[in-house]
Amino acid sequence: MSTQFGKLCSLILLEHFGEIVQKVGNDLYKCQAKPLSLIVNSTKLPLQKVKQALRVMVKYGFVTFAPGPVPNRAVYTLLPEKVILILRYPRYLLLVKTQYGDEAEMLVEEILRQGQDTASRVIIRAVSRLKESLKEEKVCLVTLRDKFATLVNKQFLMRCPSPGEETGVPVLTIKETLLYLPPDLNLKALSNIEEGKSGDAGDEGIYWRVNLDRFHQDFRDQIMVSAISRRLDDNAGELLRHLLKQMYLRTEAWAATSNPIPFTELREAVRKQSSHPLLGQYVDQYLKIMEEDSSGFISKVGDSSGGQYSINMKTAFIQLTWTTIENIVMERFGSKAARIFRLVRAKKFVEQEQIQQVAMIPAKEAKLLTYRLLEENFIQMQELRKSLSNNVPNKTFFLFHIDLNQVARMVLEMCYKALFNAMTRREHERSENRRMIEKQQRIESITLNMREQGATPEQLAEIEEMLTPPEQALIDKVRTMINRLSEAELQLDETMFILQLYLIYQL
Amino acid sequence: MTSNEKGGSIPNGEEASGSGSNVEHRIIALARSSTKGISDKDIQTEIPDLRPDQRASIINKLLAQGYFDLFNQGGTLLYKLKDPSRVQKVKGADNEEKIVYSIIEEAGNKGIWIRDIRYKSNLMPTQLNKILKILENKKLIKAVKSVSASKKKVYMLYNLEPDRSVTGGAWYCDQDFEAEFVDVLNQQCYRYLQQLQENTKDCKGGPIAARNISYASSKDVWKYISELGISRVQLSVEDMETILDTLLYDGKVERSISTDGTHLYRAIESLLPPPGIVRIPCGVCPSQSCHGMKEKCHNLERDSNLRLRVLRSGTLPLSYRDHLAKGLELSFHTGDSVIEYCP
Numbered sequence: 001m002s003t004q005f006g007k008l009c010s011l012i013l014l015e016h017f018g019e020i021v022q023k024v025g026n027d028l029y030k031c032q033a034k035p036l037s038l039i040v041n042s043t044k045l046p047l048q049k050v051k052q053a054l055r056v057m058v059k060y061g062f063v064t065f066a067p068g069p070v071p072n073r074a075v076y077t078l079l080p081e082k083v084i085l086i087l088r089y090p091r092y093l094l095l096v097k098t099q100y101g102d103e104a105e106m107l108v109e110e111i112l113r114q115g116q117d118t119a120s121r122v123i124i125r126a127v128s129r130l131k132e133s134l135k136e137e138k139v140c141l142v143t144l145r146d147k148f149a150t151l152v153n154k155q156f157l158m159r160c161p162s163p164g165e166e167t168g169v170p171v172l173t174i175k176e177t178l179l180y181l182p183p184d185l186n187l188k189a190l191s192n193i194e195e196g197k198s199g200d201a202g203d204e205g206i207y208w209r210v211n212l213d214r215f216h217q218d219f220r221d222q223i224m225v226s227a228i229s230r231r232l233d234d235n236a237g238e239l240l241r242h243l244l245k246q247m248y249l250r251t252e253a254w255a256a257t258s259n260p261i262p263f264t265e266l267r268e269a270v271r272k273q274s275s276h277p278l279l280g281q282y283v284d285q286y287l288k289i290m291e292e293d294s295s296g297f298i299s300k301v302g303d304s305s306g307g308q309y310s311i312n313m314k315t316a317f318i319q320l321t322w323t324t325i326e327n328i329v330m331e332r333f334g335s336k337a338a339r340i341f342r343l344v345r346a347k348k349f350v351e352q353e354q355i356q357q358v359a360m361i362p363a364k365e366a367k368l369l370t371y372r373l374l375e376e377n378f379i380q381m382q383e384l385r386k387s388l389s390n391n392v393p394n395k396t397f398f399l400f401h402i403d404l405n406q407v408a409r410m411v412l413e414m415c416y417k418a419l420f421n422a423m424t425r426r427e428h429e430r431s432e433n434r435r436m437i438e439k440q441q442r443i444e445s446i447t448l449n450m451r452e453q454g455a456t457p458e459q460l461a462e463i464e465e466m467l468t469p470p471e472q473a474l475i476d477k478v479r480t481m482i483n484r485l486s487e488a489e490l491q492l493d494e495t496m497f498i499l500q501l502y503l504i505y506q507l
Numbered sequence: 508m509t510s511n512e513k514g515g516s517i518p519n520g521e522e523a524s525g526s527g528s529n530v531e532h533r534i535i536a537l538a539r540s541s542t543k544g545i546s547d548k549d550i551q552t553e554i555p556d557l558r559p560d561q562r563a564s565i566i567n568k569l570l571a572q573g574y575f576d577l578f579n580q581g582g583t584l585l586y587k588l589k590d591p592s593r594v595q596k597v598k599g600a601d602n603e604e605k606i607v608y609s610i611i612e613e614a615g616n617k618g619i620w621i622r623d624i625r626y627k628s629n630l631m632p633t634q635l636n637k638i639l640k641i642l643e644n645k646k647l648i649k650a651v652k653s654v655s656a657s658k659k660k661v662y663m664l665y666n667l668e669p670d671r672s673v674t675g676g677a678w679y680c681d682q683d684f685e686a687e688f689v690d691v692l693n694q695q696c697y698r699y700l701q702q703l704q705e706n707t708k709d710c711k712g713g714p715i716a717a718r719n720i721s722y723a724s725s726k727d728v729w730k731y732i733s734e735l736g737i738s739r740v741q742l743s744v745e746d747m748e749t750i751l752d753t754l755l756y757d758g759k760v761e762r763s764i765s766t767d768g769t770h771l772y773r774a775i776e777s778l779l780p781p782p783g784i785v786r787i788p789c790g791v792c793p794s795q796s797c798h799g800m801k802e803k804c805h806n807l808e809r810d811s812n813l814r815l816r817v818l819r820s821g822t823l824p825l826s827y828r829d830h831l832a833k834g835l836e837l838s839f840h841t842g843d844s845v846i847e848y849c850p
Binding site for chain 2: 223227230231232233235236281282285286288289292294295319320323324326327328330331332335338339340342343346358359360361362363365411414415418422485488490491492493494495498
């Protein structure tokens, strides 16, 4: 909860929801929890607007409310970590698209847009959008309903809690069994609504939202599998995927260490697949290699039923965080500095003298790099005195070490800042060239209209010439810049994801 | 010089009587036969007719001439014959020189600093300087510059090879660390291990066999480097291990210990590609005071920088780009809410 984080949240709220929501968000960020009247007071906004902003943020899950000290008055709390997840939405959609196809993607996108909605409304909207994009007359409602049910079964979607019977500030609750219960939709009524007639789909009052944790779980697995594939080979990656599948059968998804997975079951699972023939042959050997690898993703915990293996999520993310930070040091300060950084990591506590000897770097350069790392807080220094009295001349040892937790938090902070910078710059580029971009869009829409009306190629060329070559060049340049910055934002998010997971596992 | 000649030379330099020099001979012979040194009692049993006062004067004479070292062991005095070659060297020197010489001698091939000599010998600095100069001129001692502190000179006997801690071993040339040499070796070792790693692709014997092929012991690497002939000094296997350890800290190789206790190395790939943050200028920007890239960002002005980084990271898959575009258009409307229970 830093200033930088606050600035980032504020910018995201501004970009997607406008000024009023941003102001309310800023105000809530500064304090733990606040009742409505105080927000109105400090933001100097009309009551109605604040209410609306809060409503929007509650709907998207950015703000929660709870009974406050004054009876029947709710206090509101902002969840900033939920706000910055907006940046990850494109990745969620990509995941759904690759795993469950276009229809599923459309459904998730519609829910993400609304924050929460009923199944029938989501499906109706998805139908109309699919019609638009595919130019098809008939979109099968049954497929969409089934996709919806699959997503619910796979726990990508979940029911929103609803208020109970109590008076005053409502408490949102939901029964565990209902959480992932697929909706029972009246297809007949649904098709009636779709055709513009009125009907009751039978799910009024049941709202759905996207279960982001489930997506994060998939991202986490992807990262681990690709790391193992990089380190060993694709077969090993595939094996880890099977291990993870087996893990979900018997362990809670976010546990630090999975319960033991018996070798026999794993072998059965691997035998059923056919994409990696070599893997089936050498399951035991791959397990042994993965277990002995320095990454420590899995470990052997027993010998019964052919060997028991467990996945160490926590260790894995400690390793991945180390790798990330080492890579950052490498890019920021050069490979010699990365060598020093890894050396300090391996030796835990080490003196300057020893660093330059073991790292084989000339004394002067080694000192320079070590102190630069120290200055930028990638490594820490511990003073060790033989006695604490000041009047006795004594030798003091200066030992360097790394506090991973602290460094990870610092790098995360750097990410927030970089993200903020990239977003600001992107907006700046866009607003600087607003006139030009609008002109181009206008021309494009005219061309489109003309083409539909059957204009001749000469006419079309004439319209396109309204944009002079230098203007065209400028637009191209701005567009590449904006694209690149947006791309950078997504890539930054990947770094942030690893660091955030590390911190979550540390708790 | 053989010991016989030396034994013979003793009486010539003496003014002692014939019988006295005879006794000296016998005592020296006795001392030579015993490596542990001899005590008064040994002399008494060897030469029973020697009077204690005679014995004392002869021993004193031999001590003064530097033939014997005197040791105190468990309350009894032991006389031990000095190394004949050393005796020769300090011959003709005065007492101070002898003391300084013996202090330097004690330091062995690690050498000793002039201040430590002063403390041990209790000599005045000027006098000590003079003595050191004399000894140096006689080629009895030499001054060697230490690598740990370039201005610090250490003294040691002339014929000694300086210790690695003084010269820095194979990596130093005239007190200068040969960074380039180390870098070249570092690269060559990595290349060797990488080749091994690539060989595993054709391996049909299963993953464990493949992994075992990719391992190389420090001795293998040492042999390879020696055969390459890039080093003009003879490197030891330990030298090779220090180089391999730098690769370990570069994160390029992995080290494990084989069953017989030697170290094995193999090339490995990092777990993750370069993280997203370093692909944008802010990730590597040293500026701490930057307030967004709105105003002026030198990294962005130099457009090439950004392009370079994005190119190196590889471009995103196409579908990702589609989503990116979509994500940006994904706008939220602050329209009417469906939640009625919000007060």
